[in-house]
Amino acid sequence: MEVYLATLGCRLNEAEVEGWMRQLDARGHRVVERAEEAGLVVLNTCAVTAEAAKKSRQLARRLHRQNPSARLVLTGCFASLEPEEAAGLVGVDRVIPNAEKDRLVDHLEEVLALESPPRLAQDPEEEPVWLFRPSHARAFVKVQDGCRNKCSFCIVTVARGEERSRSVESLCEEVQRRVEEGHREVVLTGVHIGGYGHELGTDLRGLIEALLERTGVERLRLGSLEPWDLPEGFFELWSDPRLCPHLHLPLQSGSDGVLRRMRRRTTRARFTALVEAARASIPNLNLTSDLIVGFPGESEAEWAETAELLEVLRFAHLHVFTFSPRAGTHAATLPGRVAPEVQRARSQAAHAAAARHRAEFLASQVGLRHAVLWEGRGVEEPDGSQRWSGYTSNYLRAEARFAEARDRRGEIAWMEGLEVVGEGLRVG
Secondary structure, eight states: OEEEEEEOSOHHHHHHHHHHHHHHHHTTOEEOSSGGGOSEEEEEEOOSSHHHHHHHHHHHHHHHHHOTTSEEEEEEHHHHHSHHHHHHSTTEEEEEOGGGGGGHHHHHHHHHTOOSOOOOOOOOOOOOOOOOOOOSSEEEEEOEEOOOOOOTTOOHHHHHOSOEEOOHHHHHHHHHHHHHTTOSEEEEEOSSGGGTTTTTTOOHHHHHHHHHHHSOOSEEEEOOOOSSSOOTTGGGGGGSTTBOSEEEOOOBOSOHHHHHHHTOSOOHHHHHHHHHHHHHHSTTOEEEEEEEESOTTOOHHHHHHHHHHHHHHOOSEEEEEEOOOOTTSGGGGOSOOOOHHHHHHHHHHHHHHHHHHHHHHHHHHTTOOEEEEEEEEOOOOTTSOEEEEEEETTOOEEEEEESSOOOOTTOEEEEOSOEEETTEEEEO
16 A cells, blocks of 8 residues: 655654654555555644644645545544544544554554545645655654653643653664664654653663664764753763764743743753753754743743843754643643733844854854765756755754765765855855
């Protein structure tokens, strides 16, 4: 059977889809690149925000319109949180909750065996959302699922359930398989990877040490990492150059009062100390983060604390989110909603600060020598040369022009003479 896989949302969703691709291939099914070519369409949904849930519904309708004769299966966080609504969408044949994701391919084969025709229909359009395309250079590996944290704004704990870690042995085996398939970089993903292994008697440091020792991975990168539960001596691991000097540590707020209402297990002082330790141990570290502005009850004084801390920490990149209530979370019930115009002003200020800090970090990279993993080819130049794009080990987008036209995907090249162009680096 031809199967089309689509996803939106987090890197963990991407890692899950990559795993299903391999399982489907091993069982003799063919993963196709267009929904119109498939007899079965699978959508891995997201619900981290109300907007993400809306996009999940829109994409499900769009996929059905593109191929109304194909069976349509929904899984992921939206499908788990709103199973009845998901099942009621036009064209949906089966809803598979997150708790059953590990057996998703088994469920899909059950769907293939159904004798009833797929549900037909047509439904209003909606905006396009990016569809899954596997990287030929970078592989995402899911190390754990679920989260024991109870951040007041987060619905993912409800959608994903309790923490469950995969064994070190199984992860070493999978990473080595990805290496043997030709992947030069592996990204470790999960809902709360900092809590990896607590129920197995190990931790994230033990996993990383095992992967560096037992596999041939050339570049190992970590996904988003909550700024707590990190093992003692964690940053010492970066003495191995294969561990990429990039960390995404979500801050969310620079005010202790807001952090308490968010139920975050950190303070501005502890977060600052963590950042200082990371930068002291990891040369040329690219540190990125998340921020929520306009959280319920956020006063002018609390926002000023956050703005001040942003100037101290100076992240190389910052995702700025304006708070909106998410049904099912504690934060949605909190009093003290911040006026929309105040939220917009704070968001604009945060974006402006982030842009300045991003420009500063990019400027600091000029003149340095970077190893770039080439992943995507751009438009060919009039003179026949090719411009390729990729990422440095510290996760900066880089471009270069090559006179020789050939496929460079998956190659790692040391580049010098990089200059800042827009939001990235370029040579030539």
